[in-house]
Amino acid sequence: MQLQHVNIKMFVDGSLDVDPGKFINIFHAWIRDSALDGLLIDVADYRHVPAGPGVMLIGLEGDYNLDNTGDRWGLRYNRKAEVEGNNEDRFRQAIQATATACLLLEETLATEGPLKFSRQEFELCINDRAHAPNTSATLSACQPEIKTFVSQLLGHEDFTIDHDPAPRGLFRLTIKSAKPFDLAKLV
């Protein structure tokens, strides 16, 4: 099973105490400074949509957004372009991109926010229903691979993986670690 178009959401720890409007400025600056890998194109403001994608940084290979889907704030990375290699490479690419952006945001907002992302929980989803329909068959097929990847990533096995079975939704897993992980080590 080819798991392309990996999507990672790192949740904000606690409530979001920063005005989401600030992210518009930050994302524009990131475009100007080419602050992240890949081509960054534009910023889209969806703050007016309840429980929506919030503020988006549109890229060519992937988008980043201060996301409020499910009424829960976090930083989402959505990989749009193909990632060559195997599924582990794809998970790793998405995790690295997300963690890099999270750390940069934490640093940028250190004095004003502060903003802190959770070190114990994140979401992994596959944004492609053809590759990964949200079924128990997909779960059985890819769970071992994901488990192996997460245990390597965290360096322990003390974590849970919850599958959201909503039949019309994307294939979506929430990973909770019993011990905090070091975001910098995910980069």
Add this chain to the structure above:
Amino acid sequence: MKTSNEIWKDRLNRKLPPQLAEEIDTFETEIELRRQGKMDEVIFAETRLRRGAYGQRYDNGQRHDGKETRTLAYDTNKNTKGVNTVWDAPGMLRIKIPYGGMNIEQLEVIAELAEEYSDGIGHITTRQDFQLHFIHIDDTPTIMRRLAAVNITTREACGNSVRNITGCPYAGVCPDEKFDITPYADALTHFLLGHPDAQNFGRKVKPSFSGCAQHACGLAAMHDLAYTAETRMVDGKEQRGFCFVVGGGLGAVPFQAKVFDEFLPMEEMLPIAQAIAKVFSRHGEKKNRSKARMKFLVKQWGIDKFKEEVLAERAKLQHDPRWTEFISRVEDNVEKPLKPPSDLPSIIIGEKLNQWIKTNVRPQRQPGYSTVTVALPLGDLTADQLRSLTDILREFTTGTIRTTVEQNFVIRWISNSDIPAVYDALSRAGIGSAGACNILDIVTCPGTDTCKLGISSSRGLSAQLRKQLDEKCFKLDEAIQNLHVKVSGCFNSCGQHHIADIGFYGVNRTVNGFQVPHFQVVLGGQWENNAGSYGMPIIAIASKRIPDALDRITNYYLRLRETDESFLTFIKRIGKAAIRQELHSLTQNAPTYEQDPTYYTDWSDPREYSTGDIGRGECAGEVVSAYQFAMTDAERMVFEAQIHLDENDAQNAGNEAYAAMLKSAKAIVQMKYDDVSNDADEIVEEFRERYYDTKLFFDPFAGGKFASYFFAAHDNASQAYTEESARHTIEEAQLFVEAIHACYNRLRQEGLS
């Protein structure tokens, strides 16, 4: 960009109607041909437009980042997908939703597509379409296949074709309609889609259907072809037909449609449309896009000659059985309720629910049922919200819904006792806002967010106005609550600012040497009576001061209105000059850049508003102030022309508008040739030589269109103006003055002035 495109092709192609599958395969081949450079970029661009795949801002690979214009690092080895259009640059896909009618399956597919290929948002347009943004051209065939699998096409959603046919969202359930227009709109949609006689237009054709003349649902007056339901008695039997009008349109210069037939029998609906398509293909302008809409042909010929030509064409048409086949089927797909009729609970608890019922719920013609409007901020909703909506449709209806030109949804056939439960379900999904179709429900085009032509951030402004109004909307006087506000990012009027009570459209101005986003305030438009009258711009105000402007206008109305006086009547009575005066101070005392740099940015966008670093060269000081002085005069003259028109003095109105054009042309000529005299011929000649022939005046998108208004006004300088021709000259003068501003700004940026 997606790696699953082949999977979808294998999975769906066998399931699609063969013709649709073939069309999409052909488009995929055309994409490949263009990728390999075997198809001309201009032809490919029109091909993709006719498939609904539209360009988006920055797709030329250039973007101003607030400091300078930078090249976006796209792969330059790839071919373009149109002139100056980078292959990998994200684009928009417009999805046609005829008369806004949708079912559950279709909503669910759009939710999936928004999530997988776009930015997670489904956007409803002012023509009842859906739009998905940030789409990669390589993914478009797959998206089209997934849409085709649920009977949706993007074909002819853009380009020079028959666009989405709009229709009342209340059709079939409205207490005021003559009859349900749905099957007729459906018949015209299917008849014209891909019709060989409708493939050779110089510009787009927009049709609409209305169930009645008095409400706004079909906005008949602003359409190329508009059908308003009518009945008449013949030999004691009711006969159905339409009051049929043609040649209306908004855009830069708006035209009210003209009556083609007070009663067009339904048997003639399709053949007359076909005959019009043939006449428009043959005689409509093809070279000059700015004169190519049907409204210009109707204006040039007059409605009598237009009708004569169409009827002559109609007489020559070979009979087509489809012209009348649909008539026997008009009752076939009438929507039915899921639940029996019932009464609304006699006591409704909760302020929010009561507010929502007041603004979002309307009784149907059928006792015991109501329609519910789902008010969407800026026409946007998420994939999750789309799915929640389908859950609501499953639980309370037989599974249909309509999009609206106000960028909302209307759910029909809600049994009245279910209304509180529907509200609860919508609220849980985050789409239970009250205020449908009132001042809070601001209609807006994409503007600078994604549109290549946008001048100011219409969505940014609308979001800000919503935020401001949200806190106080229901405490405002009822007269204010009921106003319609519409915002366009430029003069093209996709946000329909001409037919709002209070409209805004984006323009730019130079203040203290910097470009500053502005909006023209448009007053005098009418939404009701099928877009009964068009407003005109009265003053340009900096974007950041528009919220104050809205407050001032509404407070002024409240202060001075007579009992029950409508806003439109108030504007007419009080006069635009007085309102302009009320707003005038908002154009004064701009802060310096150092005092408030945010004044020099647009809403939701921290970048300094500019397309290049603007120098403030001292050597140009004197000329600049002379220019600005003259342009201020020109703007005042356009405004005074409006006042003349309001006073029924068409001749002075036309003359003054023409004089304003001369004034502004002279102002820019003086930038290069200070000695130009006041002689009109000399000004025109100098302008033509220095700015038109050199193309310095040419807008990147509109080319020399606005100069042609000036030349035509000069050629006809001795004409006798009618009310209509004076109105058009005023609109054109306004646009010409704006274009001079834009030209001046461009030249300053390029250091050419």
